[in-house]
Amino acid sequence: MSGPIVDARGLHKHFGALHVLRGVDLTVAERELVFVIGPSGSGKSTLLRCLNRLEEPSAGSVVVDGIDMLDPRTDINHARQRIGMVFQSFNLYPHMTALGNVTLALRKVAGKSRAQADALGRAALERVGLGDRAGHTPGQLSGGQQQRVAIARAIALEPRVMLFDEPTSALDPELVGSVLEVMRALRESGMTMIVVSHEMGFARNAADRVVFMDEGAIVEEGPPAAIFANPAHERTRAFISQIQRH
Amino acid sequence: MSSWARFVETFLNTKVMLKYLPDVLSGVVVTIELALLVVVTGIAAGLALALVRSLGIRPLNWLIVFVVDLFRSLPPLVVIVLIYFGLPSVNVSPSGFVSTWLSLAFVLMAFSEEIFWAGITSVARGQWEAARSTGLSFGQTLMSVVLPQAVRLTIPPLTNRTIAITKGTALGTVVAVTEILGQASSAMSNSYNPSPLMMGAAAYIVLFFPVVVAARWVETRLAWKR
Numbered sequence: 001m002s003g004p005i006v007d008a009r010g011l012h013k014h015f016g017a018l019h020v021l022r023g024v025d026l027t028v029a030e031r032e033l034v035f036v037i038g039p040s041g042s043g044k045s046t047l048l049r050c051l052n053r054l055e056e057p058s059a060g061s062v063v064v065d066g067i068d069m070l071d072p073r074t075d076i077n078h079a080r081q082r083i084g085m086v087f088q089s090f091n092l093y094p095h096m097t098a099l100g101n102v103t104l105a106l107r108k109v110a111g112k113s114r115a116q117a118d119a120l121g122r123a124a125l126e127r128v129g130l131g132d133r134a135g136h137t138p139g140q141l142s143g144g145q146q147q148r149v150a151i152a153r154a155i156a157l158e159p160r161v162m163l164f165d166e167p168t169s170a171l172d173p174e175l176v177g178s179v180l181e182v183m184r185a186l187r188e189s190g191m192t193m194i195v196v197s198h199e200m201g202f203a204r205n206a207a208d209r210v211v212f213m214d215e216g217a218i219v220e221e222g223p224p225a226a227i228f229a230n231p232a233h234e235r236t237r238a239f240i241s242q243i244q245r246h
Numbered sequence: 247m248s249s250w251a252r253f254v255e256t257f258l259n260t261k262v263m264l265k266y267l268p269d270v271l272s273g274v275v276v277t278i279e280l281a282l283l284v285v286v287t288g289i290a291a292g293l294a295l296a297l298v299r300s301l302g303i304r305p306l307n308w309l310i311v312f313v314v315d316l317f318r319s320l321p322p323l324v325v326i327v328l329i330y331f332g333l334p335s336v337n338v339s340p341s342g343f344v345s346t347w348l349s350l351a352f353v354l355m356a357f358s359e360e361i362f363w364a365g366i367t368s369v370a371r372g373q374w375e376a377a378r379s380t381g382l383s384f385g386q387t388l389m390s391v392v393l394p395q396a397v398r399l400t401i402p403p404l405t406n407r408t409i410a411i412t413k414g415t416a417l418g419t420v421v422a423v424t425e426i427l428g429q430a431s432s433a434m435s436n437s438y439n440p441s442p443l444m445m446g447a448a449a450y451i452v453l454f455f456p457v458v459v460a461a462r463w464v465e466t467r468l469a470w471k472r
Contacts (some may be wrong), residue, residue: 054375081381091376095394104390105380150376157380 005030005161005192006051011060013046013216020046021057022216026194028161033193035203035224038213039239044196047213048163051194052083065160081109084154088166090146092138098125098149099134102156110157124156125149128182144175148182155186162186164195200243204228212236259441266433266442273429274449276343280425281412281453283347288354289408295355296362300388310359317356322414325349330421342421350414357407365396398468405461409454426450 006028013021021043028034036044049055051062053069053076062069067079092101099121106117125131128148138146147167154162164183168176180202187193187206197203203210204224211221214235220227231237247255299310317325330345340348369392377387416427430446 052379054379077378077381077383079381080379083379085376085379087372087376089370089372091370091372093373093376093391093395095398104377105382108386108390109381153376153380 004028005065006194007061007063008047008051009061011047011050011062012058013043013050013055014058020216021050021060024060024213024216024218026211026218028192028194030192031190032208033187033195033206035207035210036194036196036213037198037200037203037210037239037243038219042213043216044213045165048085048165048194048196051163052080052085054085077109081105081157082160084151084157084159084162086147086150086154086162086164086167088169090138090143090150090170092146092149092153094138097135097137098130098141098152101138101149102153105153106156120156121152124152127155127185128152129178142175143171144178147171147179151179151182151186155191159191161192161194164193164197166196166198168197168199198243200228200240212239214239257440257444259439262433262437262439262441263445266429266437267445269429269433270426270442270445270449273424273426273446274453276423277415277425277449277453280343280347280350280415280418280423284350284354284412284415285408287347288351288411289358289404291351291355292358293362295359296366297388297393299359299363300366301384314356314359317352318360320353322349322353322411323417323420325352326417326421342418342423345421346415346418346423350411350417353414354408354411357411358404361400361403361407362396365400366392368399369395401461401465401468405458405465409457412457413450413454 004027008026011024050057102121103117106112207224210224210227212219326349377391419428426446430442433442
């Protein structure tokens, strides 16, 4: 396969008077891990949410895996199966078990039988190291475990690309490692990933490219070593020194 | 005659009670029929309205809100009287039973719509987003993810409302429905003794107490394992 798997161009997003995205272009190649950093309110999350159309861009184009996401003729529910998303607040379904969370879309969207869905769901939970927690409800799991179930829920659908929206920001520090571990394994399996996060250590080790956003636009991007050691822009430098002081 | 004996003679008169027991029991049957009809149709209609409202079609929602607010503000008795005495002028003549059923069902529909709607809107936005991001449609998300959570939240207020409105079956007496209170009060007039009313009261307790207990049981059963 040639060409980028995610190709977003000229994205603008207005929330009323607020201009949150101001012409963002982002292309991501297959198997690439792109890390998006930037101050809060810089539009990182909105950019991510425009890619699977949880947020409707005000202008621009989004093509994912060859599918025009903004075309009204696109079956958006079908297209979204190819784009896994993991949220800061996990958003597991509290009335279902871990397995129920993972298999819901397999049954309802991918059309698997209950037996097939259960087998795939268990395999996905196994991949995130929670094979023994299939019957637990979210309330019985730690934050780190909940987030791993959320990752399992997304990867069970075998997406072409995974979006992570601050996946470790709501976690206690000692639980962050387990989630990053799963993300690292996912990356090694060749998953294309776009990650919005403040985990700079992870970015340094795992990212192919770091994108720095500020005020709704991409200020600069490049390999992590270059961005962290020698940012070209003053704003990037200020942000990185801010982050690294902590 | 001691005052206690006089009290028993007046309010718990066995002879009168035995004589009118069959009447009150037939009233119990009518009340149960009426109550079941009201609860099933009222809550089903309320849920249906709440689901339609969640589609977010503006003019339709204005209409729903208007109808719901109307039936929430009107006393059920007024609705019963309007239907029973008003509809014949357009050549529809519902019986007292049907009038009472429709009125209470409309009122319960209005209140339960509001309760279901509050439940639906109180489910976190993130639940919608997570479900939609996996490709579930709006309807699938509503039915599989949002509604099960909303219903859990609505059970306590819904039970309260349902019991309060179902007790309104007693209002059927004004339009000659032979339910518990109607039977008891006519027995009271015929016997010049209020004992049948006490039987009626006992019948209401026997009827509604299990409902309250059952609701509490459902509530604890549906609580999420934490």
